Amino acid sequence: MQPLSRSHRNQFPIPFFGLPIVLLVFLASPTSSCTEQEKSSLIQLLDGLLQDGGLTVSWRSDTDCCSWEGIVCSPDRRVTDVVLASHSLEGPISPFLGNLIGLLRLNLSHNSLSGGLPLELVSSSSIIVLDVSFNRLTGALHELQSSAPDRPLQVLNISSNLLTGPFPSTIWKTIDNLIALNASNNSFTGPIPSDLCNSSPFFAVLDLCFNKFSGSIPPGLGYCSMLRVLRAGYNNLSGTLPDELFNATSLEYLSFPNNDLHGVLDSARMIRLRNLRILDLGWNNFNGSIPDSVGQLKRLEKFQLGHNNLSGELPSTLSNCTNLKTIDLKSNKFSGGLSKVNFSNLRNLKTLDLWSDNFTGTIPESMYSCSNLTALRLSSNNLHGQLSSKISNLKYLSFLSLGKNNFTNITNALQILKSSKNISTLLLGYIFKGEIMPQDDKIDGFENLQVLDTGECKLSGKIPLWISRLTKLEMLVLRGNQLTGPIPGWFKSLSQLFFMDVSSNHLTGEIPLTLMEMPMLKSTDNSSHLGPRVFKLPVYTGPLLQYLVVTSFPVVLNLSNNNFTGVIPPQIGQLKVLVALDFSFNKLSGQIPKSVRNLTNLQILDLSNNNLTGAIPAALNNLHFLAAFNVSDNDLEGPIPSGGQFNTFGTSSFDGNTKLCGSMLIHKCGSAEAPTDTILSTKQTDYKVAFAIAFSAFFGVGVLYDQIVLSRHFG
Ligand SMILES: *[C@@H]1O[C@H](CO)[C@@H](O)[C@H](O)[C@H]1NC(C)=O
Ligand SMILES: *[C@@H]1O[C@H](CO)[C@@H](O)[C@H](O)[C@H]1NC(C)=O
Ligand SMILES: *[C@@H]1O[C@H](CO)[C@@H](O)[C@H](O)[C@H]1NC(C)=O
Ligand SMILES: *[C@@H]1O[C@H](CO)[C@@H](O)[C@H](O)[C@H]1NC(C)=O
Ligand SMILES: *[C@@H]1O[C@H](CO)[C@@H](O)[C@H](O)[C@H]1NC(C)=O
Ligand SMILES: *[C@@H]1O[C@H](CO)[C@@H](O)[C@H](O)[C@H]1NC(C)=O
Ligand SMILES: *[C@@H]1O[C@H](CO)[C@@H](O)[C@H](O)[C@H]1NC(C)=O
Numbered sequence: 001m002q003p004l005s006r007s008h009r010n011q012f013p014i015p016f017f018g019l020p021i022v023l024l025v026f027l028a029s030p031t032s033s034c035t036e037q038e039k040s041s042l043i044q045l046l047d048g049l050l051q052d053g054g055l056t057v058s059w060r061s062d063t064d065c066c067s068w069e070g071i072v073c074s075p076d077r078r079v080t081d082v083v084l085a086s087h088s089l090e091g092p093i094s095p096f097l098g099n100l101i102g103l104l105r106l107n108l109s110h111n112s113l114s115g116g117l118p119l120e121l122v123s124s125s126s127i128i129v130l131d132v133s134f135n136r137l138t139g140a141l142h143e144l145q146s147s148a149p150d151r152p153l154q155v156l157n158i159s160s161n162l163l164t165g166p167f168p169s170t171i172w173k174t175i176d177n178l179i180a181l182n183a184s185n186n187s188f189t190g191p192i193p194s195d196l197c198n199s200s201p202f203f204a205v206l207d208l209c210f211n212k213f214s215g216s217i218p219p220g221l222g223y224c225s226m227l228r229v230l231r232a233g234y235n236n237l238s239g240t241l242p243d244e245l246f247n248a249t250s251l252e253y254l255s256f257p258n259n260d261l262h263g264v265l266d267s268a269r270m271i272r273l274r275n276l277r278i279l280d281l282g283w284n285n286f287n288g289s290i291p292d293s294v295g296q297l298k299r300l301e302k303f304q305l306g307h308n309n310l311s312g313e314l315p316s317t318l319s320n321c322t323n324l325k326t327i328d329l330k331s332n333k334f335s336g337g338l339s340k341v342n343f344s345n346l347r348n349l350k351t352l353d354l355w356s357d358n359f360t361g362t363i364p365e366s367m368y369s370c371s372n373l374t375a376l377r378l379s380s381n382n383l384h385g386q387l388s389s390k391i392s393n394l395k396y397l398s399f400l401s402l403g404k405n406n407f408t409n410i411t412n413a414l415q416i417l418k419s420s421k422n423i424s425t426l427l428l429g430y431i432f433k434g435e436i437m438p439q440d441d442k443i444d445g446f447e448n449l450q451v452l453d454t455g456e457c458k459l460s461g462k463i464p465l466w467i468s469r470l471t472k473l474e475m476l477v478l479r480g481n482q483l484t485g486p487i488p489g490w491f492k493s494l495s496q497l498f499f500m501d502v503s504s505n506h507l508t509g510e511i512p513l514t515l516m517e518m519p520m521l522k523s524t525d526n527s528s529h530l531g532p533r534v535f536k537l538p539v540y541t542g543p544l545l546q547y548l549v550v551t552s553f554p555v556v557l558n559l560s561n562n563n564f565t566g567v568i569p570p571q572i573g574q575l576k577v578l579v580a581l582d583f584s585f586n587k588l589s590g591q592i593p594k595s596v597r598n599l600t601n602l603q604i605l606d607l608s609n610n611n612l613t614g615a616i617p618a619a620l621n622n623l624h625f626l627a628a629f630n631v632s633d634n635d636l637e638g639p640i641p642s643g644g645q646f647n648t649f650g651t652s653s654f655d656g657n658t659k660l661c662g663s664m665l666i667h668k669c670g671s672a673e674a675p676t677d678t679i680l681s682t683k684q685t686d687y688k689v690a691f692a693i694a695f696s697a698f699f700g701v702g703v704l705y706d707q708i709v710l711s712r713h714f715g
């Protein structure tokens with residue numbers, strides 16, 4: 001905005017002193033005030049509003065409109081600024097504001113204004129800055145008469161509205177002083193305007209992200225010699241980055257994520273954008289490798305190419321981009337070792353995300369010099385080796401994800417990481433294959449650990465005591481190991497734990513009463529002191545679901561696929577906050593406790609493949625959120641409850657209980673015939689798989705997708 005603020009200063013050398021001077025002038029000569037015509041233009045705005053946010057108190061027609069709230073006048077009593085941002089205004093924007101012939105700045109952002117954007121304002125012969133962002137404006141933009149005189153508009157912010165339709169081709173031709181156009185977060189369609197800088201030579205900022213623009217990136221943007229910011233992410237753009245674009249050498253911010261762009265990152269062209277600070281081309285179809293010339297982009301701070309088809313090794317020249325703060329190359333096909341890059345040059349690096357590539361070798365020692373690193377994700381690669389004790393140099397590290405690699409020695413890893421005071425998320429699934437879960441009492445520390453995932457590691461041993469000392473733990477994933485023994489009695493002391501998955505182990509014993517006392521499962525009162533904890537990197541739990549905050553995970557208790565025996569404790573009814581309860585594939589006996597009816601937040605209840613007897617409590621039809629219910633393969637009897645959600649469950653929810661009866665089963669209630677077996681046993685396993693997928697996809701149960709979960713089911 002340099003050119004803009006300079007021009008302001010030239011035209012109005014005393015903007016900050018304007019108000020006191022206005023007051024002085026007002027006191028000195030009470031007869032001089034704003035003109036009746038200006039006053040009536042403002043009153044027309046007020047009168048048209050459905051909700052004026054209390055403006056009437058100040059906007060009284062018997063007073064000088066220069067003294068009204070949100071109004072600034074020039075020394076000669078002309079209204080120059082109307083600044084009514086965040087005033088709770090509702091209703092239309094009056095076109096009569098265009099009659100304020102001295103109006104320079106109109107800021108109506110953050111209101112609930114509706115209707116269209118009056119063209120009178122865009123084509124005003126005085127307005128320099130027009131900000132109507134964050135409102136509810138609708139409709140399309142219209143063509144402007146090109147016969148109008150010189151239009152001074154420099155900044156137009158129409159972002160975060162409900163505007164639709166294509167950009168009319170003539171509109172930008174006639175606004176030839178435009179410096180910044182922000183139309184982000186609307187529903188605009190059609191092509192991106194191509195000739196913005198033919199008519200506006202000082203054009204510098206274009207933000208079109210979060211719309212429905214389509215077509216290719218117009219080469220004309222390359223002629224914008226002053227263009228600094230170009231953002232058009234989250235649209236339907238296709239084609240390649242045009243050659244001409246790389247002539248816009250002032251570009252500092254180039255961002256096209258979530259489009260359908262393709263092509264290679266050409267070495268010679270890349271070099272020209274030496275001023276680039278932010279390059280974001282994530283979620284497109286770019287291929288080829290990262291050119292060596294990236295090293296010449298000395299100012300680069302954010303380098304985001306995640307979710308493309310890029311391949312090859314990382315160029316060693318990346319070490320020359322010493323200002324890098326964020327490197328995101330996740331979900332590509334990069335390969336080779338990481339040690340070519342000298343990370344010790346990248347002292348400013350805060351986030352390094354290499355999830356789901358094909359990198360090999362070990363973690364380079366130089367990475368441990370990036371002392372500002374807060375988030376490191378190397379999961380889903382082919383890395384091997386043991387963790388180096390030097391990782392404790394990374395004092396600010398709070399998110400560490402290493403899963404799905406070939407790392408070894410979990411004892412070593414935990415011994416090293418335990419003293420990292422800031423670690424809050426530790427994702428270690430699918431590594432340390434077949435090792436022993438360290439029982440070591442010397443594992444303490446982990447003062448701030450909130451999320452621990454050592455799922456699918458085939459670890460043997462017992463659930464270790466050191467976990468009881470993780471007092472901040474909110475999520476624990478131990479599924480897919482070979483842990484034996486009972487669930488220890490100390491679980492209820494983990495006062496923040498709300499997500500517990502110990503499924504697919506060899507755990508035995510009864511379901512302990514300690515689980516029925518877990519504070520976070522019992523009462524929502526506790527959740528208030530759990531502020532939303534932001535993951536440093538989004539954690540994926542399904543192909544389409546990503547979690548940014550820990551607390552948006554559902555409350556889950558998953559004990560399935562173990563060897564638990566005994567009954568389901570009636571105290572289960574205390575766990576009122578539970579959203580998913582899975583006790584399937586165990587050896588539980590006895591009845592389904594009636595108290596399950598009190599779990600009114602339940603969306604998933606799976607008790608299948610046990611040895612449960614008795615009736616399904618009729619009151620379960622009061623569980624209004626229940627979306628998935630499975631009691632198949634037990635020994636239940638009597639009628640299936642009817643009504644409520646029970647009308648939506650298919651027969652597969654009940655298969656394998658020969659003594660159950662119901663209208664949807666072959667075995668009708670009250671019929672005297674011998675019960676017929678309704679199971680198609682080949683279907684059963686399919687069903688289980690389908691259920692597990694739905695379970696995972698909806699609730700992220702299981703190993704955080706970060707480490708890829710579902711391959712087991714799809715495989
Ligand atoms: C309009 O006002 C809002 C809220 O004060 C501010 O954030 C925004 O920068 C202003 N717009 C312009 C163009 O100065
Ligand atoms: C609208 O966009 C302009 C130009 O990008 C910017 O200066 C202004 O701060 C934005 N307004 C708000 C409320 O963000
Ligand atoms: C455009 O406006 C949005 C708010 O709607 C804001 O977040 C964004 O930073 C603005 N873009 C630029 C380049 O100023
Ligand atoms: C880029 O600019 C150079 C001169 O600065 C010019 O020779 C060249 O043709 C331009 N490239 C494109 C694709 O416009
Ligand atoms: C860039 O990096 C390469 C390889 O790491 C190095 O040989 C070269 O000297 C560096 N260039 C500059 C200008 O720093
Ligand atoms: C770490 O970041 C801070 C600012 O966040 C910066 O002042 C400091 O120099 C950085 N540390 C290193 C080693 O670069
Ligand atoms: C990963 O790299 C190996 C060789 O190191 C190669 O055989 C394999 O095909 C690569 N996988 C992918 C998905 O590119």
Ligand SMILES: *[C@@H]1O[C@H](CO)[C@@H](O)[C@H](O)[C@H]1NC(C)=O
Pocket residue numbers: 382384406
């Ligand atoms: C991982 O390690 C195992 C055992 O050491 C080995 O069989 C396997 O080939 C390794 N995988 C890769 C991708 O290096």
Ligand SMILES: *[C@@H]1O[C@H](CO)[C@@H](O)[C@H](O)[C@H]1NC(C)=O
Pocket residue numbers: 409411412413415
């Ligand atoms: C694993 O780490 C521990 C602790 O650092 C060490 O004593 C042990 O030798 C390591 N085991 C292997 C197989 O390297």
Ligand SMILES: *[C@@H]1O[C@H](CO)[C@@H](O)[C@H](O)[C@H]1NC(C)=O
Pocket residue numbers: 505506507561562563
């Ligand atoms: C349960 O125990 C039986 C027999 O002891 C064993 O065969 C089975 O694998 C165990 N199941 C699980 C999930 O641990």
Ligand SMILES: *[C@@H]1O[C@H](CO)[C@@H](O)[C@H](O)[C@H]1NC(C)=O
Pocket residue numbers: 573594595596597598
């Ligand atoms: C359900 O909870 C209420 C109190 O919240 C309690 O009075 C009632 O006994 C519980 N019902 C069952 C079946 O446990």
Ligand SMILES: *[C@@H]1O[C@H](CO)[C@@H](O)[C@H](O)[C@H]1NC(C)=O
Pocket residue numbers: 587589611
């Ligand atoms: C189920 O319970 C019955 C009797 O209650 C018992 O005979 C049977 O062995 C049990 N089955 C299993 C798999 O535990």
